[in-house]
Amino acid sequence: MHVLYDYQIFSLQELGGISRYFVELARRLPDYSTDIRTTVLAPVHINSYLANSPVHTIGRKVASFPGKHHVLPWVNRVSGRGFLKKQLPDIFHETYYSNISQPVRAPRILTVYDMIHERFPDQFHGVDLKIPALKKQAVARADHVIAISKSTRDDLMEYLGVSPEKITVIPLAPSFDTVDERADFDPTDRPYLLYVGLRGGVKNFQRFITAFGRSQILRSGFNVLCVGGGDFTVEEERLFRELKVPEQVRHLQADDSLLAALYANAALFVYPSLYEGFGLPLLEAMHCGCPVACSNAGSMPEIAGDAALYFDPLNEEEVASVLESIVQSQDMAHSLRQRGHEREKMFSWDLCVAQTAELYRRLI
Numbered sequence: 001m002h003v004l005y006d007y008q009i010f011s012l013q014e015l016g017g018i019s020r021y022f023v024e025l026a027r028r029l030p031d032y033s034t035d036i037r038t039t040v041l042a043p044v045h046i047n048s049y050l051a052n053s054p055v056h057t058i059g060r061k062v063a064s065f066p067g068k069h070h071v072l073p074w075v076n077r078v079s080g081r082g083f084l085k086k087q088l089p090d091i092f093h094e095t096y097y098s099n100i101s102q103p104v105r106a107p108r109i110l111t112v113y114d115m116i117h118e119r120f121p122d123q124f125h126g127v128d129l130k131i132p133a134l135k136k137q138a139v140a141r142a143d144h145v146i147a148i149s150k151s152t153r154d155d156l157m158e159y160l161g162v163s164p165e166k167i168t169v170i171p172l173a174p175s176f177d178t179v180d181e182r183a184d185f186d187p188t189d190r191p192y193l194l195y196v197g198l199r200g201g202v203k204n205f206q207r208f209i210t211a212f213g214r215s216q217i218l219r220s221g222f223n224v225l226c227v228g229g230g231d232f233t234v235e236e237e238r239l240f241r242e243l244k245v246p247e248q249v250r251h252l253q254a255d256d257s258l259l260a261a262l263y264a265n266a267a268l269f270v271y272p273s274l275y276e277g278f279g280l281p282l283l284e285a286m287h288c289g290c291p292v293a294c295s296n297a298g299s300m301p302e303i304a305g306d307a308a309l310y311f312d313p314l315n316e317e318e319v320a321s322v323l324e325s326i327v328q329s330q331d332m333a334h335s336l337r338q339r340g341h342e343r344e345k346m347f348s349w350d351l352c353v354a355q356t357a358e359l360y361r362r363l364i
Contacts, residue, residue, distance in 0.1 A: 002037045002087070003093060004041055006080070006094050006102065007059070010095070012068075012069060019095075020175060021111070027055050041084070043075065047061065073098070081102065090364050091360045094111075097138040107143045109142060109360070112146070113148055115159050145168070146356070150302055151298055172280055172352060174344060175349075192266055193268050194270065195270055212224055212320070214243070215320040217328065218327070219245060224245075225252070227254050264290065268326050269290045272311075274298070276298045286343055293309045295311065307339040309322050309325065
């Protein structure tokens, strides 16, 4: 069985969760079963995961440049057609959303990660405004759709009217193989709450920081460490000053090794998002032994189960109260760590790969 993944996400992301997901699939499927062969067709791409993996790739990495979102898809669409005629895959798995249908006779699979653009249209602008229409067309032409959570499956049915028989739920998995706890590692001068990822819009970062700044218990005893998402904006720094916590909220970039250490040494991981199609940082935190407090919205209760304490992400007082209840109780924090270790075992790459391979075989 030859599985071919297209160029789309690798032309858009240098790094990122979606491209990492497909690299993991393409790398692990041949190890799972000797009758599976995988190829990524990305004639010209910017993705670092793909460039540094053993995955069989048709194409090469180029440096990122302004306007790449417009240029690279067109180049790959034109050049990819010639390669497709030679490859003759058994499965064609599209990696993102496009209004262009590549000429393949194999069953066409599409993975849908969330319906955030449909649920929160006011949070997006520019090229992101086109995503709902592109997604609708991609879903319509797919023979089958993979949803990464039951929440995303339900949203597909609600917003796009997709038949449940056309959707298979296959959850993701954390990519940390080992954890270097670095027991003496402390990036701040006191215990810290950890926040990971983008901070704008539905990520709800401002309400979290407001809850932190208005809590005497949190403000007096902890810092907030933010990983990824770019430097703080002028508006964010203004908010920190208004809350009188500018020295307590810090930002840094981290590779996987450092991020795992940050999870392992944090007093608490906080995930206040208004919506997630999956919420991979939840699994990363649990894998690294970090207690979790998160929003009760979207897929988060589905993923974290009983291994987190939940809050209403729109209620700043409730956010602060839940965070305080964990950091003030060693027993609670220990219980969440233990439950987290058990919960994250339910989500593995072995299971994701096996379920994906089973779906491919069923559709051939």
